[in-house]
Amino acid sequence: MACDSPIPDDSRTDEVLSARNLTREFLSGDGRLEILKGIDFEIHHGQIVAIHGASGAGKSTLLHILGTLDRPTxxxxxxGETNAFDLPEDRLAGFRNRTVGFVFQAHHLLPEFSALENVMMPLLVGRYDWDTARERAKGLLVEVGLGKRLGHKPLALSGGEQQRVAVARALVARPHVVLADEPSGNLDRGNGEALLNLMWEMSHRHGQAFVVVTHDESVGRRADRAYVLEDGLLNAVAA
Ligand SMILES: Nc1ncnc2c1ncn2[C@@H]1O[C@H](COP(=O)(O)OP(=O)(O)OP(=O)(O)O)[C@@H](O)[C@H]1O
Ligand SMILES: [Mg+2]
Structure with a gap:
């Protein structure tokens, strides 16, 4: 089945993702931990929003909830216009696959598949036909500078190249938003900067919205908006 555009354009609003009054508590051996205490958040088409915060502040917890990998308390x-957690569980995974891209600190590429196959994967899972998936994945890998590495398996790529494949994979389904959790955290300074520049380039070229969690405050200075997550709340960083 060829379904080049599974999300009709009229379902896209300028606001690609928003969250209302999110809380998240964990019950553990140390009692009840209130990690998120009422977060409101929104991001629009083409924006890059940075989130900083100390280790343990809840940044990954927040990102996982925004990406529907975890549920809020x-x-x-x-x-888009869909209240994600109203969807039945069996539809949520497919919805997430179409609407959210993820880039993590570790690339999470499938080791037995080539760079091209890894980037095709979200489209194949989303029931695109093989040729469409291949062409679109190839185009993105060329855009991220890996046109000559299509057949390489992840272990035969450098760390910076692996993360660029991960960015291509996150973008391939043309999601509403890409959520990146310390995407340059495992890279040296030069490769880290190159990866962030690539995200900016993709944002400008494709109107792609990114939420970037990072310790690197220079990212916040370049972003459309920056926040610090502290004591369970997002506080805006003055531009
Ligand atoms: N499943 C869980 N059960 C209990 N506590 C949890 C769970 N997941 C996260 N936490 C706690 O929530 C807090 C926030 O964790 P989170 O991973 O979101 O922090 P972070 O801001 O991403 O930190 P880092 O910068 O180190 O990645 C931590 O104190 C952590 O121990
Ligand atoms: Mg984290």
Whole structure:
């Protein structure tokens, strides 16, 4: 089945993701931990928003909830116009696959597949036909500078190259938003900067929205908006 555009254009609003009054508590051996205490958040088409914060502040917890990988204790996440946690569980995974891209600190590429196959994967899971998936994945790998590495398996790529494949994979389904958790955290300074520049380039070229969690405050200075997550709340960083 050829379905080049599974999300009709009229479902896209300028606001690609928003969250209302998110809380997240964990019950553990140390009692009840309130990690998120009422977060409101929104990001629009083409924006890059940076989130900083100390280790353990809850940045990954927040990103996982925004990406619907984890559920909040209370509150709502809208992706496009859809209230994500209202979807039945069996539809949520497919919805996430179409609407959210992820880039993690570790690339999470599938080791037995080539760079090209890894980038094709979200489209194949989303039931695109093989040729469409191949062409689109190839185009993105060329854009991220890996046109001559299509057949390389992840272990035969450098760390910076692996992360560029991960960015291509995150973008391939043309998601509403890409959520990146310390994407340059495992890279040296030069490769880290190159990866961030690539994200900016992709944002400008494709209107792609990115939420970037990072310790690197220079990212916040370049972003459209920057926040610090502290004591369970997002505080805006003055431009
Ligand atoms: N499943 C869980 N059960 C209990 N506590 C958890 C769970 N997941 C996260 N936490 C706690 O929530 C807090 C926030 O964790 P999180 O991973 O979101 O922090 P972070 O801001 O991403 O930190 P880092 O910068 O080190 O990645 C931590 O104190 C962590 O121990
Ligand atoms: Mg984290």
């Amino acid at each position: 209370s509150g709502q996440v809208f992706i």
